[in-house]
Amino acid sequence: MKLQIIFHRAKCIGCNACVEAAPERWRISRKDGKSNLIGAKEKKGIYQVVVSIDEQEENIKASSNCPVRIIKLNVLKKK
Template identity: 50%
Template structure:
């Protein structure tokens, strides 16, 4: 099953991911960084298994991230 991987500690809080895909992302009020919803944390990295359709939709979001902290696997 495809995965979205977010290296949240490197997030700059620009909000592009949330603007492009609000069903998967939220902006934290605590630190201003993006939160990958329903993701599992593993060593400061967040991983979410998704369907093929969501995976394809998220590729655009990954490419739009200015610091490239969203990876697709």
């Protein structure tokens, strides 16, 4: 199984909650103070990345700690 992370960056307030929960996947941008989802591809302002299911626990924390609720997670099952 894999984990898909979906991030609506434009709505980010730069609170750092995601970075604190999952620092290997999230960083704060020096340019605008918003979070960056490491390894993600952007399409129409929405960033997505598929990662190992091993990253699920810390990214659940990142998602649930986000005060503006802009991090969504989907577990992808093999077809």
